[in-house]
Amino acid sequence: MNDPATPTSAADPPALPRLGVFGLMLGIFLATLDGQIVSTALPTIVGDLGGLDHFSWSVTAYLLTMAASTPIWGKLGDLYGRKGAYTSSVVLFLIGTVLCGLAQSMGQLIAFRAVQGLGAGGLMVGALSVIGVLVPPQERGRIQSMVGVMLPVAFVGGPLLGGFITDYLDWRWTFYVNVPIGIVALLAVGKGVRLPAQRVTGRVDYLGAALLTSGILALTLLASWAGTTYAWTSWQIAALAVVVVLSLAWFVRVELRATEPITPPRLFTSREFTLAQVLSLLVGAVLVSVINYLPQYMQFVQGASPTVSGMLILPLMLGMLTAQLTTGRLMDRGGLDRIVPLTGGTVTVAGAMLLLLLGADTPLVAASALTLVIGAGVGILMQSTLLTTMNSAAPRDMGAATGTVTLVRTIGGSLGVAVLGAVHSSRMADVLAEQLGTDTEKRLTAGGGLTPALLKDMPTRVRHTVEDAVSSGLHGVVVGAAVLSVIAFGTAWFIRATPEPDPAAAATAAPESAPDKDSVRAPHVD
Structure with a gap:
C-alpha cells in the first residue's frame, strides 16, 4: 500500500480557530437536536399523514441508517479527508431533512428519514475526528467539554422547541x-x-461495511422488537439473533484480512481503547434506559404532562453537563485516565440506588432532584470514555476510532432498552396481575392502550395499583442500571493511567502528519 501524502508543512500543527469549533459544534448539536424535535411532533405527523401502524418505523428507519453509517463515515474520512467527509454528511442530512418536510405519506416519510439518518451518521463522528487530529491530547478535554454542553441543551431544548x-x-x-x-x-x-x-x-472495505451494516440492522431490530412486537422465543427474534451472530463473526474475520478495514483491528491492540469501548457500551445502556423510563414514571405516577415530565429530568441533564465540563478539564492534566471512570462508576451506582427511593408517594420536587446524581455519573463516564478512545488512537485512525465509540454507545443504548425494558414490563405485569387479576392486567397492557390520560378516569384502586406497578418497573430498570455501573467500575480498574502530557513534545508533533509504512502496517504504540 502506498503511503499517504505528506503535508507540505508539518512543523506546526494547523490551529482550530473559534469559527471552525463553532461549525463542528453545530454539526454535533444538529445530530442530537433533530431526534428530540421530531419526537414531540410525531403524533401530529401521524395524524396528518396517516399510517399509525407504521408509526415506529419513522423513528426506527432513522436510527438504523444512522447507526449503520457511523463507522463507514469515519473510515471514509480517514481515507479521503475528514473535512470532505464531514461536509458531505451535512449536505446529505440536509437533503433528507428537506425531503422529510415535503413528505406526503408515511411511506415517503420513512424513506426520507432513512436518507436523513445516513447523513446524521457522519455528523458527530466527523466533528469528533476533526477535533481529534487538530487538537493536541492535553487540550481535548476543553473542546470535549464544549461538546458535553451541546448534548444536554439539545436533549432538553429539542422537545420544547418541537412542541412550540x-x-x-x-x-x-x-x-x-x-x-x-x-x-x-x-x-x-x-x-x-x-x-x-x-x-x-x-479502497473501502465494502464487504466489511456490508457485514457490519447487516449485523447492526439485525441487532437494532432485535432490540426494538423483542418482547414487544414479537416474543423473545419467537422464530423472528431467533432468526435475527442468528443473523447478528453470523454477520458480526464474519465481519471480524474479514477485518483481520482487509487492507483498509472499516474498524482497524490494530485499534484493539491498545488495552485502553478496548476497555473504553466496553465502558461506552455500558454507559450507553444506562443512559438510554433511564432517560426512556423516568418520564414514564413522571407521567403515570406524578401526573405530569409529557412536556413537564421532560422538564422534571432537567437535574439529570444538569448533572451530565456539569460532570462533562469538569471531567474534560481534569483529564487535560493527565494521569487521571483510571481515577475518573472509577469515580464515574461509583457515582452512577449511587445515583441508581437513590432512584430506588422513587415511589407512588414521593414528592414531585424530590423525585426530580433525585435524578441529579445518576446524571453526573453518566456524564463522567461518557466524557472519560470518549477522551480515552481519542487518546489511544493514531491520527490516521481517528475517524474509525470515534466512529467505533459512537456506534458502540448506540448499540449499548438499544440493547439496554430492550433488556431492561423487558424487566420493566415483567415487573409491571406481576404487580398488576397480583393485585387486579390476570384478566385485568392483560386488558390494561394489551396493545399499549394504558396511557396517563386514561389512567385519570379509572377507579382509585386501579389507579393506585398502576402507580405501584410503574414504580416497580422503574425499580427493575434502575437495579439493572446499578449492576451495569458496577461492571463499569470493575472494567475501569484495568485502565492504565497515561503520563502527564509534555507540552514541549506536543508542540512539535503534527496531528495530521503522515505515518511511515511501518506505522501504517503495524499497530500504533503510544
Whole structure:
C-alpha cells in the first residue's frame, strides 16, 4: 500500500480557530437536536399523514441508517479527508431533512428519514475526528467539554422547541428548522477548518461495511422488537439473533484480512481503547434506559404532562453537563485516565440506588432532584470514555476510532432498552396481575392502550395499583442500571493511567502528519 501524502508543512500543527469549533459544534448539536424535535411532533405527523401502524418505523428507519453509517463515515474520512467527509454528511442530512418536510405519506416519510439518518451518521463522528487530529491530547478535554454542553441543551431544548413549532407553526418546520443551522455549520467549517491535504491510497472495505451494516440492522431490530412486537422465543427474534451472530463473526474475520478495514483491528491492540469501548457500551445502556423510563414514571405516577415530565429530568441533564465540563478539564492534566471512570462508576451506582427511593408517594420536587446524581455519573463516564478512545488512537485512525465509540454507545443504548425494558414490563405485569387479576392486567397492557390520560378516569384502586406497578418497573430498570455501573467500575480498574502530557513534545508533533509504512502496517504504540 502506498503511503499517504505528506503535508507540505508539518512543523506546526494547523490551529482550530473559534469559527471552525463553532461549525463542528453545530454539526454535533444538529445530530442530537433533530431526534428530540421530531419526537414531540410525531403524533401530529401521524395524524396528518396517516399510517399509525407504521408509526415506529419513522423513528426506527432513522436510527438504523444512522447507526449503520457511523463507522463507514469515519473510515471514509480517514481515507479521503475528514473535512470532505464531514461536509458531505451535512449536505446529505440536509437533503433528507428537506425531503422529510415535503413528505406526503408515511411511506415517503420513512424513506426520507432513512436518507436523513445516513447523513446524521457522519455528523458527530466527523466533528469528533476533526477535533481529534487538530487538537493536541492535553487540550481535548476543553473542546470535549464544549461538546458535553451541546448534548444536554439539545436533549432538553429539542422537545420544547418541537412542541412550540408543532403548536404554533406546522410540523413540517420541525424538519425545516435544521436547514439554516446546517448551512451555518457548512459555512463555518468551510471557512474555519484547515486540514493538510491527505489521501490514503486504498479502497473501502465494502464487504466489511456490508457485514457490519447487516449485523447492526439485525441487532437494532432485535432490540426494538423483542418482547414487544414479537416474543423473545419467537422464530423472528431467533432468526435475527442468528443473523447478528453470523454477520458480526464474519465481519471480524474479514477485518483481520482487509487492507483498509472499516474498524482497524490494530485499534484493539491498545488495552485502553478496548476497555473504553466496553465502558461506552455500558454507559450507553444506562443512559438510554433511564432517560426512556423516568418520564414514564413522571407521567403515570406524578401526573405530569409529557412536556413537564421532560422538564422534571432537567437535574439529570444538569448533572451530565456539569460532570462533562469538569471531567474534560481534569483529564487535560493527565494521569487521571483510571481515577475518573472509577469515580464515574461509583457515582452512577449511587445515583441508581437513590432512584430506588422513587415511589407512588414521593414528592414531585424530590423525585426530580433525585435524578441529579445518576446524571453526573453518566456524564463522567461518557466524557472519560470518549477522551480515552481519542487518546489511544493514531491520527490516521481517528475517524474509525470515534466512529467505533459512537456506534458502540448506540448499540449499548438499544440493547439496554430492550433488556431492561423487558424487566420493566415483567415487573409491571406481576404487580398488576397480583393485585387486579390476570384478566385485568392483560386488558390494561394489551396493545399499549394504558396511557396517563386514561389512567385519570379509572377507579382509585386501579389507579393506585398502576402507580405501584410503574414504580416497580422503574425499580427493575434502575437495579439493572446499578449492576451495569458496577461492571463499569470493575472494567475501569484495568485502565492504565497515561503520563502527564509534555507540552514541549506536543508542540512539535503534527496531528495530521503522515505515518511511515511501518506505522501504517503495524499497530500504533503510544
